[in-house]
Amino acid sequence: MGSYLLKRFAFTVFVAWAALTIMFLLLVAMPGDAVTAKSGEKALGSGIENNIRAKYGLDKPLIVQYGKFFGNLVQGDLGYSIKNDRSVNTDFKETFKTSGRLLLWGGLVQIGGSLLLGFISAARKGSLLDSATTVVSIGTQAIPVFVTGLLAQVFFGVFPSQRGWDWLSFNRFWPEKWYLGVIPNGGWKGIVLPAIVVGIVQMAFLARLLRSSMLEVLRADYLRTAFAKGLPRSRVLIKHALRNALIPYVTAASFALVEIFGIAVQTETVFGLYGIGSKVAEAALIQDAPVVLGLSAIVIISAALVSLLVDISYSFLDPRIRVGEKAAT
Amino acid sequence: MVAGNEPLLQVKDLRTYFHTEAGVVKAVDGVSFDIRAGEVVGIVGESGSGKSVTAMTILGLLPVPPAKIESGQILWKGKDLLTTSEKDLRKIRGGQIAMIFQDPMSSLNPVYTIGNQIEEMITTHQHLSKSEVRERAIDMLALVGIPKPKDRVNDYPHQFSGGMRQRAMIAMALACEPELLICDEPTTALDVTVQAQVLEVIESSAQKFGAAILLITHDLGVVAGMTDRVMVMYGGQIVERAHVDDLFYSPRMPYTWGLLGSIPRVDDTPDRRLTPIPGAPPMMSRPPAGCRFSPRCVFAVPGLCDAAVPELVTVHGAGEDHEARCARLGEAGFADNADVFLGGLA
Amino acid sequence: MTAVLPLGAETVLVTTEQIGYWEDVRRRFFRNKLAIAALTVLVLLVLLAILGPIIARGDYTTGRLGYELKRPGDHRWILGTDSLGRDMFKRVVRGIGISLSLAAGVTIATTLLGMVLGGLAGYIGGFLDTVVSRTIDAVYAIPYVLIGIAIISIFGRSFWTLLGSLVAVGWLSTARLFRAAVLQIRGQDFIEAARATGADTKRILLNHVVPNALPPVIVSIAFTIAGSILSESIYSFLAIGFTEPRPALGVMLLDARKSGFEVSPHILFVPATVLILLTLSIAIIGDALRDALDPKLRGAG
DSSP states (O other): OHHHHHHHHHHHHHHHHHHHHHHHIIIIISSSOHHHHHHOSSOOOHHHHHHHHHHHTTTSOHHHHHHHHHHHHHTTOOOBOTTTOOBHHHHHHHHHHHHHHHHHHHHHHHHHHHHHHHHHHHHTTTSHHHHHHHHHHHHHHHSOHHHHHHHHHIIIIIHHHHHTOGGGOOOOOOOSEEETTTEEESSTHHHHHHHHHHHHHHHHHHHHHHHHHHHHHHTSHHHHHHHHTTOOHHHIIIIIIIHHHHHHHHHHHHHHHHHHHHHHHHHHHHTTOOSHHHHHHHHHHTTOHHHHHHHHHHHHHHHHHHHHHHHHHHHHHOHHHHSOOOOOO | OOOTTOOSEEEEEEEEEEEETTEEEEEEEEEEEEEOTTOEEEEEOOTTSSHHHHHHHHHTOSOTTTEEEEEEEEEETTEEGGGSOHHHHHHHBTTTEEEEOSOHHHHSOTTSOHHHHHHHHHHHHOOOOHHHHHHHHHHHHHHTTOSSHHHHTTOOGGGSOHHHHHHHHHHHHHTTOOSEEEEESTTTTSOHHHHHHHHHHHHHHHHHHTOEEEEEESOHHHHHHHOSEEEEEETTEEEEEEEHHHHHHSOOSHHHHHHHHTSOOTTOOTTOOOOOOSSOOOOTTSOOSSSTTGGGOTTOOTTTTTTSOOOOEEOSSSSTTOEEOOTTTTSTTGGGGGHHHHTTOO | OOSOHHHHHHHHHHHHHHHHHHHHHHHHHHHOHHHHHHHHHHHHHHHHHHHHHHHSOSOOSSOOTTOTTOOTTBTTBTTOBOTTSOBHHHHHHHHHHHHHHHHHHHHHHHHHHHHHHHHHHHHHOHHHHHHHHHHHHHHHTSOHHHHHHHHHHHHOSOHHHHHHHHHHHHHHHHHHHHHHHHHHHHTSHHHHHHHHTTOOHHHHIIIIIHHHHHHHHHHHHHHHHHHHHHHHHHHHHTTSSSOTTSOOHHHHHHHHHHTTTTTOTHHHHHHHHHHHHHHHHHHHHHHHHHHHHOGGGTTOO
């Protein structure tokens, strides 16, 4: 088990490092750097441009900038905006709570919903719920998240409130108070639509995946053994089938959890939430590369940590990874 | 309560059909037999003869649909399992009738320890304290010959060899002291060297608890060493049944001759040739007319054998309770044809 | 080359197999009713994209005061007008064209790049494979929207930036798929036979590996088209893709969000419906192709 975890940890560190390097190269090393972009149409004198470069260390060799980027990152310094000198840390402080809450609830919808729907669709194969999950899965894969978000606002916000159907209206403001930092306290309806919009795409996909791996496990010999023991169907399904079906599910969930960070960018914009995602999009619009880089670094590192957690849970699910083979005696 | 002579299990005219797109497959088509307490009964047949389906039907493990039990009774201590509620069936499964399957590699759940899986069997059927359950699991592993059972109880199936997994399956099956142990091809998937050991474990541990055994196999050698009575199945029907010695020394049905002729025997003369049975088992979606074996039978008489399915009738002069299903059974001297396959030994 | 019996024999086998296979794929695809419906919708949308601009000529970029937010069916505006009084029909048919032509460019580029990189990585293996595979792992660790955002924030908004950022993400899945397919095929006997007879790498790749690895690539082409239409609309909606006055579907949706779809929902519904029909039909076709191309399901329903 130790060696598996060590391997996964090393892999996570490598992937996060490589991903950060790719972002660094994209944002810093490309011709047409942030300063040229800053100067925009009004051509600044080359002297002024060079002064700005010197100020942000952009005149140094790439490798020095690269070292500095990682050095600062390790110390928790995300860099400075090239447009208004603000620390990216300030942007982060302003936005991370909103994003964190959105991702937490979106992740809960994604994981909780997919477990529930996938399990029930497999146990009741061919039922209405099963078909509905399939339809939603194909649909959400093909419809951009922001369109889902806009349509959700219309059907569960605008139309109901125009007709006075308050019970169906979830288009309230984002919760203002939070209990323990993450549990909505007052105005809780505001979290419902954003969380579902963030979670539903990967939820439907994961539910389908869990369903097919459950159906595969249901044909396994050890399930017949479990029935032959006299166990009730519910126990066979949960203890013996679900537990095994979760193994492929977890691998996919690891990718899905990375993807919801990207989905959150759209969701925040659609619902007008001031989070990391909408901040990044805004920074991209004004070509503020350091802000994009700093906030992306946060996102990449968080995503990598989530993947690592999922990998660790994987090793608990599958003893073949945890415990090596003993010599048969 | 089981009265003195009443059989433990009585299967009466059982018919299990599969309704598939290709048509109705009559996997088990009118099978009747008894098993008495403590007795070892064998069912022999090629794959597709319906022997495994018979076993699965007894425990109610077949998926319905496509399987459907068309008729018959399965009387367990006088109570018909086919009309018993699922809840009561669960008490019988594992608790009174336990089963061992063919492939020990895939029959144990890979994510739980061997101990956990044996303990689950015990807690499902008995109310014991946690430590008693654990102790019993370890005792069972010791009984089936797992070395260092106290350590190995915490192992996962992938840490066991094939033979050890089958031993663990036996330990699990016998953990609640069932009265009947159904073994479906228990040694087929194992190395030849381990097969004998596993059979020995099945026999000795079942005897210890006084459990009857229903041994399902395609291997006459397995049957010869361990059973009291044998049934030969072909095309979903029993075609011959007898005490084990009578079956080997006075077989009456040409299919049994074919089976015996295709395996080597200790008493073989050096020049006897092993003769495989020509042809392939029938497609049970479209069984042949008349005797199901007639298309492959070298003794089949057109107009007789393909006219009607012969009855299973008592054979005289070849041991007690000997029955066979053959239209030409009554013909004088027909039994001598066995020589064709058995080289004059029978 | 009379001595190369194994190769010759296998080649014949593979070719006859191929004809039967593609015929079988075609039959199974057209037996799928949902796929036919999706194909019909897609063909109609393509026709609309081609013929629409010819039928609905005239200005579609300049706003007209006094004609804002007309409902569909009002006078000659079949699909109504947007917040600036522009004809939604004129805009939406051009939007389909924009989506499709960008998707075509992205798909050609990603498929070629993915096939070359993935194919070489899988076939040659070794160091090249390590570099390509680890790069794919690393890029997968970045939510794809961020990559597009990074590229756009350096190069600014333009058609080529958008194309580049879509290709930068798109080649991954194609490369991954093609690499896996090549790895699987490489181990098979007929490739060994070809190699044993002295055929060179290029020949083996072109004559044996590529045709056999094609099915997964065809499926990935369908999903790349759908994916790039999706991503393009996302970037446009985030205001970092296409921009006003170009009538891309994402641009129209952004306009709907900004200009009160609460009052005139048609400015949301028209581009949303067209976008959904477009991506959904392609995704359904991709799904059906995947089933039809799956050799495990040969001859089945």
